[in-house]
Amino acid sequence: MKRNIKTFAAAAMVLVLMLTLAACGSKNEDEGGKPTIRIGSKDFTENLVVGELYALALENAGYKVDRVFNIAGSVIHTSLINKEIDLYPEYTGTGLLSILKLPLMTDPDEVYNTVKKAYEEQFQATWLNYSKANDGAGLVVRTAVSKELGITTISDLQKHAAELRFASQGEVDQREDGIPMLEKVYGPLKWKSSKVYDNSLKYEVLSNDEADVAPAYTTEGMLANTDEFTLLEDDKQVWPPYNLAPVVRDEILNANPDIAEAINKVSAALDTQTITALNAKVDVDKEEYEDVAKEFYDSIK
Amino acid sequence: MDSSLWEQITNYFTTDIGAYLLSVKEHIVISVLALAVSALIGIILGYLCTVQRKYEKWIISLFQVLRIVPSLAILFLLIPVMGTGFQPAMTALILLAIPPILMNTVAGLEEVPDFMLETAYAVGMSNWQALWKVRLPLAAPLILTGVKTAAIEIVASATLAAKIGAGGLGSIIFTGLGLNRIDLLLIGGISVAVLSIAIGLVLDRSERWLFKYKYTGK
Numbered sequence: 001m002k003r004n005i006k007t008f009a010a011a012a013m014v015l016v017l018m019l020t021l022a023a024c025g026s027k028n029e030d031e032g033g034k035p036t037i038r039i040g041s042k043d044f045t046e047n048l049v050v051g052e053l054y055a056l057a058l059e060n061a062g063y064k065v066d067r068v069f070n071i072a073g074s075v076i077h078t079s080l081i082n083k084e085i086d087l088y089p090e091y092t093g094t095g096l097l098s099i100l101k102l103p104l105m106t107d108p109d110e111v112y113n114t115v116k117k118a119y120e121e122q123f124q125a126t127w128l129n130y131s132k133a134n135d136g137a138g139l140v141v142r143t144a145v146s147k148e149l150g151i152t153t154i155s156d157l158q159k160h161a162a163e164l165r166f167a168s169q170g171e172v173d174q175r176e177d178g179i180p181m182l183e184k185v186y187g188p189l190k191w192k193s194s195k196v197y198d199n200s201l202k203y204e205v206l207s208n209d210e211a212d213v214a215p216a217y218t219t220e221g222m223l224a225n226t227d228e229f230t231l232l233e234d235d236k237q238v239w240p241p242y243n244l245a246p247v248v249r250d251e252i253l254n255a256n257p258d259i260a261e262a263i264n265k266v267s268a269a270l271d272t273q274t275i276t277a278l279n280a281k282v283d284v285d286k287e288e289y290e291d292v293a294k295e296f297y298d299s300i301k
Numbered sequence: 302m303d304s305s306l307w308e309q310i311t312n313y314f315t316t317d318i319g320a321y322l323l324s325v326k327e328h329i330v331i332s333v334l335a336l337a338v339s340a341l342i343g344i345i346l347g348y349l350c351t352v353q354r355k356y357e358k359w360i361i362s363l364f365q366v367l368r369i370v371p372s373l374a375i376l377f378l379l380i381p382v383m384g385t386g387f388q389p390a391m392t393a394l395i396l397l398a399i400p401p402i403l404m405n406t407v408a409g410l411e412e413v414p415d416f417m418l419e420t421a422y423a424v425g426m427s428n429w430q431a432l433w434k435v436r437l438p439l440a441a442p443l444i445l446t447g448v449k450t451a452a453i454e455i456v457a458s459a460t461l462a463a464k465i466g467a468g469g470l471g472s473i474i475f476t477g478l479g480l481n482r483i484d485l486l487l488i489g490g491i492s493v494a495v496l497s498i499a500i501g502l503v504l505d506r507s508e509r510w511l512f513k514y515k516y517t518g519k
Contacts, residue, residue, distance in 0.1 A: 167466070169475075169479065170463075170472050170473075170475050170476030170479060171476055171479035171480050173476070174476055174480055174482075174485075175480055195386070195466040195468060196463050196466065196468065196472035196475065196476070197385060197464070197465060197466040198464040198465065198475075201380070201385060201464075201465065201466075204380065204385070205385055205466065208384050208385070210384060210385055210386065210466070211466075
């Protein structure tokens with residue numbers, strides 16, 4: 001969803017992709033042993049970290065891996081279908097809404113089963129096990145406010161909306177799956193005040209006590225700082241789940257069935273809190289995503 | 302496609318008219334205030350430049366340098382110091398608007414012919430009287446041209462204020478960009494354009510009113 005905005009990067013990414021493929025297109029079946037697997041990833045922190053985790057898992061299982069990272073979200077599905085990459089980390093909600101363009105569902109299992117079935121029929125690709133990690137839409141409040149008013153869910157928030165200042169980025173007030181959908185389910189949100197800020201400023205605005213509530217994505221690194229920020233529970237399940245799961249081309253999976261086992265182990269180890277902490281190491285502590293992935297992989301190996 | 306765009310636009314105006322008017326109001330308030338403050342600072346500094354020649358180089362080059370820094374960068378740089386919202390937006394706009402007013406004030410005051418000042422002193426005017434009755438009125442048209450330039454820059458740049466929570470028509474434009482909605486982009490963009498034309502016209506009118514003597518007989 002949010003990643004699709006970055007289409008301006010698409011052209012550059014395709015070029016990088018083509019160069020990478022030109023450089024290593026021919027060594028797919030070398031040395032008689034296990035083939036080289038081409039792992040793709042989208043162009044933002046979380047997807048890079050998870051892509052790297054998949055790569056480490058496959059290397060550990062004895063595969064050679066080509067990392068075809070930093071592909072724009074809007075073209076990565078096409079890359080997979082065109083056999084330019086073999087697998088990449090995708091989000092169940094993205095598969096459902098952006099790629100298959102199916103109606104919105106909110107149950108994680110239902111979404112997963114729907115995309116899994118549709119991908120097998122339409123794209124000859126398989127969704128391996130999905131992880132509990134969910135990078136979807138959410139609302140964040142200042143922890144001080146959460147404690148003072150006892151707000152931990154969006155239902156609580158709705159009751160106290162009139163006392164709270166909302167830091168919007170404009171979009172969320174207008175888009176169907178933003179505030180309008182919340183209000184339909186939870187009731188009206190009559191904020192004390194609502195101002196528009198640039199998305200990059202929301203945590204600064206919150207910690208400067210210039211607003212109390214802001215829209216967020218549920219695995220943003222800043223959320224690891226729970227002393228300052230509290231992510232609210234979507235207790236009536238309004239927003240679709242965006243669970244992380246690897247999508248693999250059937251051709252590759254059928255020839256190398258043990259890929260599934262290696263990667264499912266990674267998925268099992270990821271939940272929203274873990275992935276938020278990994279994102280925080282890259283985005284807040286400015287560590288390299290490769291190092292963060294390696295350290296985490298060593299801890300679950 | 303065209304008819305649906307019209308529909309979207311009329312839809313927006315029927316459902317969100319309150320929010321729209323609020324944005325327009327915020328945009329006007331911030332622009333007019335920024336213009337007033339920068340005109341005051343710009344004209345005073347301009348006057349200082351002409352009386353104290355040694356300041357001129359410093360003051361002018363300082364503002365020229367500040368002018369090179371993009372307004373958006375100034376906005377974001379000010380946040381750690383002033384927080385978000387109205388104050389940093391005002392500061393950035395004032396910094397942006399001072400240079401044209403300053404330059405034109407200096408040019409206007411310097412172009413007053415010496416013989417006129419000499420005449421003024423010869424009829425017994427004090428320094429202040431010479432300034433108020435001779436120099437400023439003669440320099441005023443040029444100063445006002447500077448204010449007009451500044452006004453148009455301010456109205457356009459106030460759009461960016463939406464990035465840091467100061468509201469204004471920019472919030473409609475950025476929402477439109479984020480959602481890829483042409484209707485919002487058109488509404489926001491055209492409103493900004495209309496506003497800057499309007500403010501230009503108002504200043505033109507006030508110039509004609511202030512300097513009636515210039516236009517008699519034309």
